[in-house]
Amino acid sequence: MTRMLLRGNEAIAEAAIRSGLKCYFCYPITPQGELVEYMARELPKRGGVFLQAESEVAAINMVYGAAAAGVRTMTSSSSPGISLKQEGISYLAGARLPAVIVNMMRGGPGLGNIAPAQGDYFQATKGGGHGDYHLIVLAPSTVPEAAQLVMLAFELSDRYRVPAMILADGMLGQMMEPVELPPPVDPKGIPQRPWAVTGAKGRPPNVILSFDLEPQRLKEMNLVLQETYREIERNEVRWEEMATDDAQILIVAYGTMGRIAKTVVRRARKEGIRAGLLRPITLWPFPYEPIRRLSERVPTVLTVELSAGQMWEDVRLAVEGRAKTPFYGELGGVVPTPKEILSEVKRHATG
Numbered sequence: 001m002t003r004m005l006l007r008g009n010e011a012i013a014e015a016a017i018r019s020g021l022k023c024y025f026c027y028p029i030t031p032q033g034e035l036v037e038y039m040a041r042e043l044p045k046r047g048g049v050f051l052q053a054e055s056e057v058a059a060i061n062m063v064y065g066a067a068a069a070g071v072r073t074m075t076s077s078s079s080p081g082i083s084l085k086q087e088g089i090s091y092l093a094g095a096r097l098p099a100v101i102v103n104m105m106r107g108g109p110g111l112g113n114i115a116p117a118q119g120d121y122f123q124a125t126k127g128g129g130h131g132d133y134h135l136i137v138l139a140p141s142t143v144p145e146a147a148q149l150v151m152l153a154f155e156l157s158d159r160y161r162v163p164a165m166i167l168a169d170g171m172l173g174q175m176m177e178p179v180e181l182p183p184p185v186d187p188k189g190i191p192q193r194p195w196a197v198t199g200a201k202g203r204p205p206n207v208i209l210s211f212d213l214e215p216q217r218l219k220e221m222n223l224v225l226q227e228t229y230r231e232i233e234r235n236e237v238r239w240e241e242m243a244t245d246d247a248q249i250l251i252v253a254y255g256t257m258g259r260i261a262k263t264v265v266r267r268a269r270k271e272g273i274r275a276g277l278l279r280p281i282t283l284w285p286f287p288y289e290p291i292r293r294l295s296e297r298v299p300t301v302l303t304v305e306l307s308a309g310q311m312w313e314d315v316r317l318a319v320e321g322r323a324k325t326p327f328y329g330e331l332g333g334v335v336p337t338p339k340e341i342l343s344e345v346k347r348h349a350t351g
Helices: 008-018 033-042 056-068 079-084 086-094 121-125 143-160 170-174 215-235 255-270 288-295 310-319 338-349
Strands: 002-007 023-026 049-052 073-077 100-105 136-138 164-169 176-181 239-242 249-252 275-280 282-284 300-305 327-329
Touching: 002 008, 002 143, 008 033, 008 100, 008 143, 008 164, 008 170, 008 176, 023 033, 023 056, 033 049, 033 170, 056 073, 056 079, 056 086, 073 079, 079 086, 079 100, 086 215, 100 143, 100 170, 121 164, 121 282, 121 310, 136 143, 143 164, 143 176, 143 215, 164 170, 164 255, 170 255, 239 255, 249 255, 249 288, 249 338, 255 275, 255 300, 255 338, 275 288, 288 300, 288 310, 300 310, 300 338
Parallel strands: 023 049, 023 073, 073 100, 100 164, 136 164, 249 275, 249 300, 300 327
Antiparallel strands: 002 176, 136 282, 239 275
């Protein structure tokens, strides 16, 4: 293990390199600039390719090419930049190509600002591009967890041939924490890609595309994808619970807000309020079943997020009317304090 003091952006970059990343393509945007800088400095020294593309559209299509050639590849951006990559992300999903995409969310809509926000939840979890597809979406709440989830993202993306996204925000990207990183992965441990476009000497050629003018064949391709998504939903749901055994009010929050909510739970408990927390780690697949289970005995499920209530829709689907489902959110890059959230907890805990 290597112990390093890193910003969130730097930890993500270092973890990706240690995961066997070979090609990183980007177009710079705040608040993930340090990730780009780290990659530019470190990846070429360690046997990889760094390329700053002429646009976000170019960068995501370079990811498509590198993934088709069978190497671990990645891009990163922030909210407006991810919007520009959506067509290419849909192409990756349709062609069943593994890749990792990092979104350090910022305030929106439009150009917005460079403050942390969570308004890209729909875009990430409901398919921001066209067609019936999903990304594996992982939401870290600390810098060490960000590094761990990047390595997991490469692993899951390879296993299922589905693009994976790290959905974080500008606050996590800028904060510094000590991180313990494992040694670089052994290249022999990275799964082989017999489907990749690596030259056809001695074997039939591979063809990778997401285009088929014959509706029945395209339907069959979609059914293969849908079965893969069902398998991911069965096997890869991840979440964290805190103080849920006797909770009378359950907070559901992810990422930066999940981190702040832990402080809220501790303060609420000191004041005699039996608060608990469920923090989704996979936003897709979403932890519907754990929330459903807890809502059978917890009378109030409070969703807290830096948006107008995007994850709140999934929470309400999970609860299905078993409990009250109030919402507290902030917009435009405003981050609430634990005191402000605790006031909301008190209001709903007392009816």
